[in-house]
Amino acid sequence: MKSKTKFSHDSLLDREATQELLVTLAKAINEGHLAFQESEDDLVLSPQQLLQVSLRASDEGDKQEVEVKIKWRIKEKTIANTAPKIKAGN
Numbered sequence: 001m002k003s004k005t006k007f008s009h010d011s012l013l014d015r016e017a018t019q020e021l022l023v024t025l026a027k028a029i030n031e032g033h034l035a036f037q038e039s040e041d042d043l044v045l046s047p048q049q050l051l052q053v054s055l056r057a058s059d060e061g062d063k064q065e066v067e068v069k070i071k072w073r074i075k076e077k078t079i080a081n082t083a084p085k086i087k088a089g090n
Contacts, residue, residue: 007036007043
């Protein structure tokens with residue numbers, strides 16, 4: 001199948017179906033293999049051992065929201081071991 005770099009899906013689900021979706025997502029993260037598919041295109045991700053997790057919640061009166069964001073790096077980010085060179089302007 002053709003691989004893509006982004007996947008997007010919006011749906012209106014009841015609480016039970018939403019729970020099933022989240023349980024499936026949790027199992028896929030645990031197994032280290034997430035495959036998202038819609039039509040013939042798919043996106044396969046491989047979560048690493050360390051994941052950056054952001055959790056946000058809000059209550060705006062008529063709208064309540066919970067947002068979960070999970071990120072990881074496939075390769076370690078290279079971090080310099082020297083200070084940057086900075087020139088003072090005259």
